[in-house]
Amino acid sequence: MPKKITQYDNTKTLLRIVFYTCLFTLFAVFPVQVYIQQKPDTPLDLLKTFLLFYLIAGVGCTLFCIFIKLISTVWRWIDHDAIQTLIRILILRFSSWLRSRNIKVIYPRLQDFLFYVLTQNKNLLPLPIGNDKSCLTPFGSNHVYRNDCIFYRFQLxxxxxxxxxxxxxxxxxxxxxxxxxxxYGISNLYSFYIDVSxxxxxxxxxxxxxxxxxxxLLFFEILYITSEKSVEYMVHxxxxEQASQSAFYEVYDDEV
Structure with missing residues (x-):
């Protein structure tokens, strides 16, 4: 919960700003006074310009301090969780836009490759293969995004x-x-990926x-590995699968 700011705190902060502004002005005027005593023939216009510069600088510093204090006060009362959620949503939208650009390139090439594989092995796979690649997308192309990976979905x-x-x-x-x-590789796509290890x-x-x-309908989803996130998913x-097989053999041994 944000700290409650009292009227006393605000007054104390403003007094501190005024004090530092006066101190800044004092340090600005003191060397000018010493300079005038040593060189009384200094042009008056030069001194006016010098003092005006320090006056503007002092006022600017004061306004800047007040602005920073105002921002910090407002920031304490802002719902930080809402801001983080908004930032994450914006990042997800931008990521979704980037993924859509990649999907438009990868999906049709994967479809061509899968249709070729199914056609070449149609006598070995008990699957009905149509005359062209559209048999893999009878209801249009589709994909899903889960576990930080893109899965290309096909149907038969x-x-x-x-x-x-x-x-x-x-x-x-x-x-x-x-x-x-x-x-033989994959036409216009990489057939292997080398991870950081x-x-x-x-x-x-x-x-x-x-x-x-x-x-x-038969549905199947294809993961095309292009990043470390995809590798992490495959490791998982x-x-x-290894844990599932181990559990199966343990149950089988117990029954035997």
Whole structure:
């Protein structure tokens, strides 16, 4: 809670400002008086100019002190949390604008790459592939922003549900994506990213995959690694999967 400012505090502050202003004026006039005594033939206009300069400087310092005191008084009563929230919102809006510029470049190139991978492996993947890349965005392009990362979302219309589990389908798709990007690269996009620890990461990662059974749609989200935030997210995913596998084997051993 901000400190309560009393009338006594304001009066004491103003008196302090007046005192320092008088002291400043005294120190300004004293050397002039000494200079006049030593050189009485000094032109009067020069002395007037000199004194006027110090007078303006003194008044300016006084007004500046009063202004700073006013700002500090107002600042104590301002809701700092509201200011921080406003700044964060502005930063998020600016970041969103920057992300939108990048998405317009990355999304269509990822779509081309994914369509090529699915087409080349259509006999191995139990997924219905259309005649062009628009089959990956039947309802338009879409993306989500979470965990400080951008995920590019794609869809496929499923005439019938796949026979293999969705987790295995995700691993198959990831396998063919990595095989294509490592062997031939990605057109107009980087196929790997080197982090600050000099570790190399494949840039195209299948993050999530799920089925909307009611509308016969397969959704999957692609993370394109371009920053350390994306690397941190992938490290978290790997740790989570390792912990999940360890828990599974512990439960299995207990049951056996």
């Amino acid at each position: 219309i499923l005439p019938e549900m796949p026979e293999i589990p969705i987790s295995q389908l995700r691993k198959l798709l990831q396998h063919y994506i990595l095989s294509e990007s490592r062997n 000099q570790n190399t990461w494949d840039t195209v990662q299948v993050d999530r995959m799920w089925i909307d059974e009611e509308n016969h 995913v790997m740790q989570r």
